[in-house]
Amino acid sequence: MSSLSLVEQAKRSAAFAAVDKHVTPSVRVLGVGSGSTVVYAAERLLELKSEGKLHPELQCVPTSFQSKQLIRDAGLRAAELDEYVPHLLSGLNGP
Ligand SMILES: O=C(CO)[C@H](O)[C@H](O)COP(=O)(O)O
Numbered sequence: 001m002s003s004l005s006l007v008e009q010a011k012r013s014a015a016f017a018a019v020d021k022h023v024t025p026s027v028r029v030l031g032v033g034s035g036s037t038v039v040y041a042a043e044r045l046l047e048l049k050s051e052g053k054l055h056p057e058l059q060c061v062p063t064s065f066q067s068k069q070l071i072r073d074a075g076l077r078a079a080e081l082d083e084y085v086p087h088l089l090s091g092l093n094g095p
Pocket residue numbers: 033034035036037038093094095
């Protein structure tokens with residue numbers, strides 16, 4: 001963490017705060033955006049998953065190939081946008 005630049009540290013802090021605030025265990029469908037900040041959101045999602053703090057059937061809807069890979073690398077399920085549009089109430093994206 002300390003090897004990150006100040007900008008990267010700020011992005012990581014913002015991403016962790018956003019996940020902690022919005023991705024509660026009741027969230028079952030989550031949009032996952034693209035860019036450099038969302039990498040840290042995926043890192044936090046992985047931590048919460050390992051702590052058993054995510055909905056057990058959480059479906060993540062990616063906005064790009066990058067976010068699909070991040071979701072899969074975090075051991076989460078990647079869903080298709082058209083499967084979940086009516087249920088998509090939460091989403092993470094960069095600034
Ligand atoms: O909306 C986006 C792409 O369409 C990105 O999420 C936005 O540009 C933020 O990117 P970054 O996290 O790299 O600053």
